[in-house]
Amino acid sequence: DTEVTQTPKHLVMGMTNKKSLKCEQHMGHRAMYWYKQKAKKPPELMFVYSYEKLSINESVPSRFSPECPNSSLLNLHLHALQPEDSALYLCASSPRQEGEYYGYTFGSGTRLTVV
Amino acid sequence: GQQLNQSPQSMFIQEGEDVSMNCTSSSIFNTWLWYKQEPGEGPVLLIALYKAGELTSNGRLTAQFGITRKDSFLNISASIPSDVGIYFCARALYSGAGSYQLTFGKGTKLSVIP
Numbered sequence: 001d002t003e004v005t006q007t008p009k010h011l012v013m014g015m016t017n018k019k020s021l022k023c024e025q026h027m028g029h030r031a032m033y034w035y036k037q038k039a040k041k042p043p044e045l046m047f048v049y050s051y052e053k054l055s056i057n058e059s060v061p062s063r064f065s066p067e068c069p070n071s072s073l074l075n076l077h078l079h080a081l082q083p084e085d086s087a088l089y090l091c092a093s094s095p096r097q098e099g100e101y102y103g104y105t106f107g108s109g110t111r112l113t114v115v
Numbered sequence: 116g117q118q119l120n121q122s123p124q125s126m127f128i129q130e131g132e133d134v135s136m137n138c139t140s141s142s143i144f145n146t147w148l149w150y151k152q153e154p155g156e157g158p159v160l161l162i163a164l165y166k167a168g169e170l171t172s173n174g175r176l177t178a179q180f181g182i183t184r185k186d187s188f189l190n191i192s193a194s195i196p197s198d199v200g201i202y203f204c205a206r207a208l209y210s211g212a213g214s215y216q217l218t219f220g221k222g223t224k225l226s227v228i229p
Binding site for chain 1: 219
């Protein structure tokens with residue numbers, strides 16, 4: 001299995017809803033990431049998890065809450081979002097890499113619309 | 116922060132033509148990356164460059180790491196319809212415990228006219 005699987009592919013939620021995005025990989029990767037991509041913009045890093053511990057939070061608002069319950073799963077819990085949070089949310093994973101970067105595996109993303 | 120200036124923003128070309136895009140930075144980089152993103156998909160790594168002056172090919176794609184370590188270009192030769200997508204340059208910064216964080220340029224949207 002060489003994929004990162006994200007569910008759901010599309011999500012529409014109201015500003016008072018609570019929802020979760022899920023990401024799963026079975027490649028034995030110990031680093032997992034959340035990126036946010038607004039329309040016609042590049043992906044921007046939100047969170048980095050290494051060995052199931054949060055190592056980087058790029059000043060993301062607390063209405064986004066990441067969770068890494070085990071080495072294969074990464075969740076992003078959403079609560080009280082705003083319409084401007086509508087975007088493509090990309091999950092990625094990577095093997096342990098030191099000295100040289102040689103790649104991530106990105107999922108296909110969850111297209112989130114906040115109404 | 117580290118700014119990546121990518122150009123052009125978009126390109127419309129005829130099938131069979133060659134394409135060139137580039138990226139510059141005010142800072143020195145140790146690694147230059149080129150990614151492609153197709154609609155409804157995540158970015159896919161095309162080429163990674165690790166040394167100043169390095170020229171690397173991947174099929175019809177060729178990329179070079181500038182000698183000053185502040186720029187890189189990507190060439191696509193004999194373009195075909197499946198080359199359509201958004202091409203991003205990126206840099207990778209080590210973030211500890213074997214992980215890297217990526218910063219992307221603004222992207223070049225490529226359209227190929229059959």
